[in-house]
Amino acid sequence: MNKISKVTGSEFTLTVEEPGRVGTAPLDVNPLNANEVRIKTLYSGISAGTEMTAYLGSNPYLKKRWNPDTRLFEAGEGASMSYPMPAIGYEEVGEIAETGDGVTEVRVGQKIWGAWGHQSMHVADEAWAAARVLDERVEDLKTGIFSQMGGIALNAVIDANIHIGEYVAVFGQGVPGLMVTQLARANGAEVIAIDRLPARLDAARDNGAAHTINSAEVDAAAAIQAITGGRGADVTIEITGNYHALHDAIRSTAFNSKVVVAGFMQGDGHGLFLGEEFHHNRIQLVCSQIGGLNSSLDHRWDRMRLDSTAMKLQAEGRVDFGKLVSHTFKVSDAQEAFDLLTNNPNDALQVVLDFSE
Numbered sequence: 061m062n063k064i065s066k067v068t069g070s071e072f073t074l075t076v077e078e079p080g081r082v083g084t085a086p087l088d089v090n091p092l093n094a095n096e097v098r099i100k101t102l103y104s105g106i107s108a109g110t111e112m113t114a115y116l117g118s119n120p121y122l123k124k125r126w127n128p129d130t131r132l133f134e135a136g137e138g139a140s141m142s143y144p145m146p147a148i149g150y151e152e153v154g155e156i157a158e159t160g161d162g163v164t165e166v167r168v169g170q171k172i173w174g175a176w177g178h179q180s181m182h183v184a185d186e187a188w189a190a191a192r193v194l195d196e197r198v199e200d201l202k203t204g205i206f207s208q209m210g211g212i213a214l215n216a217v218i219d220a221n222i223h224i225g226e227y228v229a230v231f232g233q234g235v236p237g238l239m240v241t242q243l244a245r246a247n248g249a250e251v252i253a254i255d256r257l258p259a260r261l262d263a264a265r266d267n268g269a270a271h272t273i274n275s276a277e278v279d280a281a282a283a284i285q286a287i288t289g290g291r292g293a294d295v296t297i298e299i300t301g302n303y304h305a306l307h308d309a310i311r312s313t314a315f316n317s318k319v320v321v322a323g324f325m326q327g328d329g330h331g332l333f334l335g336e337e338f339h340h341n342r343i344q345l346v347c348s349q350i351g352g353l354n355s356s357l358d359h360r361w362d363r364m365r366l367d368s369t370a371m372k373l374q375a376e377g378r379v380d381f382g383k384l385v386s387h388t389f390k391v392s393d394a395q396e397a398f399d400l401l402t403n404n405p406n407d408a409l410q411v412v413l414d415f416s417e
Contacts, residue, residue, distance in 0.1 A: 070086055070087075071086065071087040071088075071089050071179070071180045071181050072084045072085065072086055072087055072179065072180050073085050073087055073146050073147070073177060073178060073179035073180070074146070074147040074149070074177075074178035074179070074391070074394055074413075075144050075145065075146055075147060076114065076115050076143060076144060076145055076146075076147050077143060077144045078143050078144070079115070079116055079117035079143070080115070080116060080398075080402060081395070082147065082394050082395045082398055083144065085144075085146070087179055087180065087181065089181075090183075092158060092159070092160040092183065093160055094160045094161050094162030094163070095160055095162050095163060095185055095186050095187075096159075096160045096163070096183055096184065096185060096186065097156050097158065097159050097160065097163060097166060097183070097184055097185075097186055097189050098156070098157050098158040098159075098181055098182075098183055099154040099155065099156055099157065099172050099176075099181060099182045099183070099184060099189065100154050100155050100156075100157040100180070100181050100415075101152055101153075101154040101176075101179060101180050101181060101182065101415040102153050102154050102155055102171070102201055102204075102414075102415060102416065103152070103153050103201065103202050103204065103205055103388075103412050103413065103414060103415065104149050104151060104152045104153075104177075104178045104205065104391075104412070104413045104415065105149070105151030105152075105205040105206070105209070105410055105411070105412050105413075106149065106151075106178075106397060106398065106401060106410075106411045106412075106413065107149070107150065107151065107209065108234060108235060108401050108405060108408070108410075108411070109234075109236065109301060109323070109324055110148075110324050111147070111148050111149060111150070112401055112402070113324060113326060114141065114145070114147075114148050115147070115398060115402075116402065118326045118327065119141065119326075120133055120326075121139060121140040121141040122139050122140075122141050122142065123135075123139055124137075124139060124140070125137040125138055125139060125140050126140045146177055146178075146179075147177065147178045148177065149175075149177045149178035149413075150175035150177070150208045151175065151205040151206065151207070151208060151209055152173070152174055152175060152176050152177070152178075152182070152204075152205060153171060153172070153173050153174075153194060153201055153202070153204025153205050154171070154172055154176075154181075154182065155169060155170070155171050155172070156168050156169060156170050156171075156172060156189065157181070159186070160186070163186045164186075165186045165187065165189075165190035166186055166189050166190050166193065170189075170193050170194075171193070171194035171201060171204060172184075172189050172192050172193060172194065173192050173194050173204040173205070173207045173371060174188075174192045174207060175207070175208045178391075178394070178413060180391075180415055191364065191368070192207070192368075194371070195371065195372070195374075195375035197375045197376075198371075198374060198375050200382045202382065202385050202388070202412055203374055203381055203382040203385075204371075205410075205412065206239075206370065206371075206374065206381045206384075207367040207368075207370060207371050208350070208367060209235065209236060209239065209370075210239060210366075210367065210370025210371065210373075210374070210379075210381060211350060211363065211366035211367040211369075211370050212236060212322070212350045212366075213236050213239035213240045213243055213299075213322075213370070214243055214366050214369060214370050215322075215348055215349075215350055215353065215366055216236075216240055216297050216299065216320050216322040216348040217240060217243045217244055217247055217297070218353070218354060218357065218361070218366075219320045219322075219346055219348040219354055220244070220295045220297055220318070220320045221295070221318075221354075222244055222247045222248065222249045222294075222295060223248070223294075224247075224248030224249075225248060225249075225250070226248075226249055226250070226294035226295065227249070227250050227252060227284075227287065227288050227291075227293050227294050228244045228249035228250070228251050228252065228293060228294065228295055228296070228297065229251075229252045229254060229280075229284055229293035229295075229296040229297070229309065229312050229313070230244065230251055230252070230253050230254065230264075230269075230296075230297050230299065231254045231255075231275075231280075231296065231297070231298045231299065231300055231305045231306075231308065231309045231312075232254070232255060232298065232299040232300035232301075232302075232305065232323065233253050233254075233255040233257075233260040233261065233263060233264045233269075234260065234299075234300075234409065235384050235409050235410045236299050236322070237253070237255070237260075237264075237299045237300070238260075238263055238264065238267045238384055238409070239379070239381060239384070240297055240299055240322070241253055241264055241267045241268055241269050242267050242268050242379045242380070242381075243373075243379060244297070245267075245268035245269075245270075246268075246373070246378055246379060250270045250271075251264075251268060251269045251270055251271070252269065252270070252271040252272075252273065252284055252287060252293060253265075253269035253271070253272045253273070254272075254273045254275050254280050254284075254305075254308070254312075255272075255274070255275065256274060256275050256276040257276075257406055258274065259406075260406075261273075261274060263384075263409070266383070267380075267383070271287050275305075275308060280308045280311075280312055281308060281311035281312040281337075284312040285312075288314070291314045292312055292313050292314035292315070292317070293312050293313050293314060293317070294314060294317060295313070295317060295318050295319075295320065296309045296310075296312055296313045296317075296318070296319045296320070297309075297319075297320045297322060297348075298319055298320065298321050298322065298323055299322040299323045300323045301323030301324045301325055301326065302323065302325075302331075303325060303329050303330055303331040303332045304331035304332075305323075306319070306321060306323070306325070306331075306332055307331055307332050307333055307336075310337050310338045310341075310343050310345075311336075311337045313337075313341070313343055314341075315341045315342065316341070316342045316343075316344075317343065317344070318343070318344045318345075318346055319343055319344070319345050319346070320346050320348050321345055321346065321347050321348065322348040322349075350363065350366075353366075384409050384410045385409070385410045385412055386408050386409040386410060386411065387400065387408050387410075387411045387412065388411075388412045388413075388414055389411065389412070389413055389414065390413075390414050391413045391414060391415050394413055397411050397413060
């Protein structure tokens with residue numbers, strides 16, 4: 061297998077040199093300011109969704125420029141992202157290796173969770189680090205990578221506004237979908253998990269789904285109607301990023317009810333027929349994206365609360381995200397890890413890079 065090259069003992073970040081190829085770039089190591097800490101990365105997770113869109117070239121930031129003032133993608137102005145670029149990892153856990161002279165809130169040796177990319181070290185303000193100390197009750201350090209992905213899944217469940225006893229259909233049982241399944245069940249839902257892969261449906265049952273449906277074999281909407289007494293799901297969460305699945309999610313939802321769209325859709329909407337059940341059943345589509353929260357809750361919920369709640373639920377044993385780790389690669393084998401997610405994505409759940417070498 062191809063190994064990435066790096067200088068032994070140097071600090072580095074993974075890069076995407078071109079679609080489908082990983083490289084490295086050196087990181088500068090500068091003296092710490094008085095209130096800073098240096099965090100050595102232990103593990104970094106690869107997102108099989110958003111991150112792979114940048115790695116493989118389908119992300120809209122590679123084709124258009126995002127204007128943060130107008131909040132519009134603009135064509136013809138130069139794309140917001142281009143190759144080569146740093147790999148956009150956002151699932152990390154590390155250990156404080158050094159502190160500045162004025163640091164009092166944290167200490168060397170403490171484990172820190174957060175998002176700082178696939179890089180061997182990260183420098184942060186002590187207050188930032190103090191807010192992200194990994195709970196000592198967490199025995200498997202790899203689970204420290206799940207803060208942002210856990211926050212994304214929790215945001216979708218909050219957007220769903222689940223009530224105890226409701227049927228919640230979750231389309232997609234990859235890593236984020238399995239997290240949603242766990243969180244929706246913890247919220248009092250009777251979860252109906254939908255996927256096209258038997259192995260992922262087995263995982264869904266292991267993660268708390270009361271019912272599973274293989275949408276490659278049966279009409280998911282009809283099966284959900286049968287489970288719910290002809291009503292349809294009280295709320296549906298679509299987290300595959302596939303337009304055909306979104307159309308099935310719309311078909312599966314009760315009249316005058318809601319589909320939470322948490323998947324990162326790519327390209328045009330082939331397979332989505334809005335003149336059918338969406339129109340006739342008065343379905344509400346709600347975008348759940350980690351850049352914002354439900355406007356009725358954003359006075360008391362924010363991004364930090366989402367992420368820290370996901371970590372707290374793990375520490376308390378109310379969810380178990382650690383079971384979602386399927387593969388661990390040494391960081392020098394990062395190309396092999398990305399190749400797995402490119403060529404055989406159905407064979408993996410959460411893929412983790414080990415920076416300990």
